Amino acid sequence: MEHFIVDMQTEKSKKYYFIREEVSQEIVLLPSQYLMHKMRAKGSPNTIKRSALVISYYLNYLSENQLTMEDVWNMKYEKQQEHFTDFLIWLKAGMHSKDEYTKKPYNETCNAYLKEVFRLYNFAEQQEGCEQSLKVLSDAQYIVRNSVGIRKILNRRSFHGYLKETGHIGRTIEQDKIVILLKACANCRDQVLLLLLAETGFRIGEILGNRYATDIDYENHLIYVNFREDNENDARAKNAEFRKAKVSDATFEILKFYLEEYKDLIFQQEYLLVNVSGKYAGKPMQDSGVRSLMERLEKKTGIKVTPHMLRHYFANTRRKAGWKLELISQALGHRHIETTMKYLNITEEELMEASDAFYSQHQSLYGVDHLL
Structure with missing residues (x-):
């Protein structure tokens, strides 16, 4: 009880x-x-x-x-x-x-x-x-580095009894499944939400806090994160930071179509993403509305998706495209590189392929062929 x-x-x-x-x-x-x-x-x-x-x-x-x-x-x-x-x-x-x-x-x-x-x-x-x-907390010092390598010493009280952490890596989602989800969306607002999460890597609070008049560069197709404490829907950027991300031309076209399609609702308030039907039509979308949307999509398609899975998708697609770890970390708004590493689902197959490629170029690193 x-x-x-x-x-x-x-x-x-x-x-x-x-x-x-x-x-x-x-x-x-x-x-x-x-x-x-x-x-x-x-x-x-x-x-x-x-x-x-x-x-x-x-x-x-x-x-x-x-x-x-x-x-x-x-x-x-x-x-x-x-x-x-x-x-x-x-x-x-x-x-x-x-x-x-x-x-x-x-x-x-x-x-x-x-x-x-x-x-x-x-x-x-x-x-x-x-x-x-x-009595169980002992003083300890930790040396950490932020995303640009600046060294910092933290004094913390440590407990020697925590459960062993498994290094759990969050789930991601594949591109073909995102395509299925986009086709299953009931309206272009839902499509815009999924696309922005997948193409910016922003947290859901950062997307829901976006204001269409001040947080979008319509000429250069940029979406901004601006930290605010007074968002009507309680959306909040996590680290009180400013960031921006570029989206594809195709996604920006759908974004403009959404603004035109629901202009009577959108232009009555400040936020980009609004409820487009029901009792709260025209009100800024909230986190609970996003969860409900993704539950509906899962029932229709059998595909589980969360905002965080789309954030992991962003990180992994950029890594495979050759982005440096520092760039991915900055795009995600991480303070520590170690956090970004947990997003990257590197498989055994990739490690073996990388090893094969390395040794194909460096077969005689140590002159072993002369020892035989």
Whole structure:
């Protein structure tokens, strides 16, 4: 049974997330203060919502075990280690979800949830001026490089008990399947959405936040990402950055056809992608609408597609076309090359072909033929 739930209230177009005690409906102060802190730190609404859900999972886990955060602070090292390790196992088993059909999370996801819990403890320690801190976290330094190679030293508190990460590579989609999906679309708005995701590599929040009057270069066929916090549909560019991408002439023709076809709806507001039918026709499209569209396409074609799969498709097609890793990383808006590497589905066949091509040009690297 859930004892703690996530609540949301909207005020002047801003979403505020809280943690409530389910029976009494009282706001749980400390976690709710933490969520407000994240909002003031310019966290995106989706990020804050995800944090709220993770915190509710942990509070329910504490409740199941008849514990409080204060109890955890007061545990000895071994008990703390056992507590957080058991929490990871609880997550991995899917115990945090009421839906028995929900897919069990990857190890990476479980670890990310625990890191969010540690951030809550860290906030509480600073907020309340605690003299003690979690005993299982040790200070560590990490050296990282960004996409242009600049070296940076990060000081972090590390936990030696995370689940082993498998290096999961996200799924991509093949070009022939995208063609089938495009043909199955009910209207040109849906086609424009799929094409822009496939040809720009932008995140879905970056596409949905696009404004047709200011974020498109109609002469040069460029689509821009502009960071804004006031989008009506809560769309948000992830890293507060500016980027641009060029699309094909054919895609731009479909884009112009869409603008003409639905001009009566589009030109009544600012956003490029709008709902074209139903109760909310003319309103900017939201993430939930994109998910519904892709579920409908899967039912019609049997082909699963997500915005992130199209982002992976962009990365892999550019790699095969000979783009340098740095260019792909910049196009995707990644801060670290390592993130881009996870997008590239390099097969065993490609490695063997590359090896064959290399040795066909360099057969006698070490003068081995003279040793025989």
